[in-house]
Amino acid sequence: MSRTSPTHTFVICAYKESQYLEECIKSLLSQTVPAKCVIATSTPNRHIQSLAKKYHLPYYVRRGKSDIQTDWNFAYNQADTELVTIAHQDDIYEPEYLQSILNNYDKQILLYNTDYIPYKNGVDAQDSNSKIKRVLKVFTKSKFFAQFRFFKVMSLAFGNTINCPSVTYNKLLLGDSVFTSELKFGLDWDTFLKIARQKGISLYIPRKLVKYRIHDDATTKKFILNNQRQKEDLIMFNKIWPSWIAKLIMKVYVKSYDTYK
Secondary structure (H helix, E strand, O other), X not given: OOOOOOOEEEEEEEOOOOOOHHHHHHHXXXXXXXXXXXXXXXOOOHHHHXXXXXXXXXXXXXXXXXXXXXXXXXXXXXXXXXXEEEEEOOOEEOOOHHHHHHHOXXXXXXXXXXXXXXXXXXXXXXXXXXXXXXXXXXXXXXXXXXXXHHHHHHOOOOOOOOOHHHOEEEHHHHOOOXXXXXXXXXXXXXXXXXXXXXXXXXXXXXXXXXXXXXXXXXXXXXXXXXXXXXXXXXXXXXOOOOHHHHHHHHHHHHHHHHHHO
């Protein structure tokens, strides 16, 4: 990495005793360029602490009740670098993830996001949702188009097309505690929409650089089962469209939940 390269930190947001945490850590430490990596948690336990010790990773504990918004802001704020990626403990990062971010670096980019691979039962999976997302984000592959609010917002207008674990944030431009949404499930989508409406570039890198694990204990599935996801998705559509259009889109969008069946 050259001296002019931006500094970067992976912050693993660890929760309880995930059986997948060590695999995530290994993938981050196997990046093709040196990667700074730390662990942040609001549920301290021997499992997380022992892995932090095993891999010599800084380990930060937030006291208080576990909450997605507060936990993510805490994790994000532990990074003292220009760029930060909040790594989700269940997912696997391809060795070229960080190099790809650095190759596309531009001081005007607020947010980077890459393509991903659905990962289910230990194998790469295929689903129509990821294909549709690629189409909806087609204009944000270009730094030229990705600087315009219209294209950034429209890439999020028919659903959350950004894979949250694949995102790298520019802290110099976004500041601390970037997660300000009151939503629980739709927190990431709401944040991406807020950033899309800001001056600057939200860039999509069309490379499959994250394996996004789909499993029964995933937070997403829990929000689907308790109907919270459907309520918050409708709230998000209403932030972009008139209510009657939002309801029409929602009737189709709920079919994307089938990924977790």
